[in-house]
Amino acid sequence: MPLTVNGQPIPEAAIVFELDRLMRFYAQHLPPEEVRAQLPALRAKAREQAIGAKLLIDEAARLDIQVPAGDVDARLRKLEEQAGGQAKLEARLRNQGHTLDAIRAGIESGRRVDILVERLTADLPDPTESEMEAHFRAHAAEYRRPERAQAQHILIQPASGSEADHRTARNHAENLRQQILDGADFASLAAAHSQCPSGKRAGGSLGWFSRGMLVPEFDDAVFSMEINEISETIATPLGYHVIRKTGHEPAAPAEYTEVQERVRDFLRHVRRGQALAACVNELKTKARIEETPAE
Secondary structure (H helix, E strand, O other): OOEEEOOEEOOHHHHHHHHHHHHHHHHOOOOHHHHHHOHHHHHHHHHHHHHHHHHHHHHHHHOOOOOOOOHHHHHHHHHHHHHOOHHHHHHHHHHOOOOHHHHHHHHHHHHHHHHHHHHHHOOOOOOOHHHHHHHHHHOHHHHOEOOEEEEEEEEEOOOOOOHHHHHHHHHHHHHHHHHHHOOOOHHHHHHHHOOOOHHHHHOOEEEEEEOOOOOHHHHHHHOOOOOOOEOOOEEEOOEEEEEEEEEEEOOEOOOHHHHHHHHHHHHHHHHHHHHHHHHHHHHHHOOOEEEOOOO
16 A cells, blocks of 8 residues: 555546546646646646545535535436446446445545535636736746647547458458548548548548647658648558548647636636645645555
8 A cells, every 4th residue: 555545545547537637637728748748737736636535525524514406316317328328338337347235336426526616616716807818927838828730530540459350351441541542531431431430520620730639640640741731541540540631730829818818717716726735735734645655
C-alpha cells in the first residue's frame, strides 16, 4: 500500500483517473505541447486530487448527504443504454471483476461528493469582465489559435488481426482511393463504405482539428498534404484510411472575443479549485496520510 489515507489505500487507478481528467481539461485550454510540458506537474496534482477525492468522499459520508431519489437509477439506466442493455452491462462488469451493486455504490458515493462540492462552491462569484480580460492579456500566448486542418476520410478496418484480413482491408481502401482519383464522389463512398461513424453522419468529414488530436500517422499525413489532395492509403492502429484534406489554417493569435468563454470557464475552474483546495487542506489537517516506499 504505497499511499493510504486514514489507513485506506488509494489505488493507482484513482490517480490515473485524476490525471486523465486534468489532461482532458487542460487540453481544452492549452496547446498540446504546453500540456505535455506540464505533465510532471499534472501527475503530482493528480496524486493530490486523488487524496482530496478520498477525503471528500469520507466527508460527504460523515455529513450523511442524501442523494435525491432516482439519481442513481437514472445514471445506471444511462450506463445500460451505452452498453446495449442490462444483460450486456452485467456481462461487461463480470469480465472486469465488478458487480452491479458495487457500481451502484460507486455512483451513489460520487453523487454525494457532487452535492458536497455544489454546496462548497455555490456562493462563488463569477469572474468579472476586467478579470477575464486581464487574464487573457497575461496569457495571450496560451490562447494562441493552433495550426488546424480539416479533412474527410474513409476508414476500412480489417476483420481480424490476421495478415490476410489486413491485406483485404488495405486492398479495399486502395480500390476506393482509385475510384476517387477517377472522379467518384468522396462523401458518397464514405457513406457507403467507411467504418468510421463520420462516414454516414457527415460524408467522412472530421471537421477542424489541430495537431495531436488524432493518431500520429493520420496527423503526419494530413498536415503534410495540400488542400484537396487525396492521400495514399494510410495505415493506423484503427485500420486503413483514405484522406481528402479540405482546409488548413496556420497558427495565429486569438482575439479575446474568440476565447472569452474559454477564459470564463478556466477562471471558474480555478476559483472552484481554490475553494475545494481550502476545504481539502482543512480535512488534511485532521487526516492521517502515509506513503510507504515501494519494495
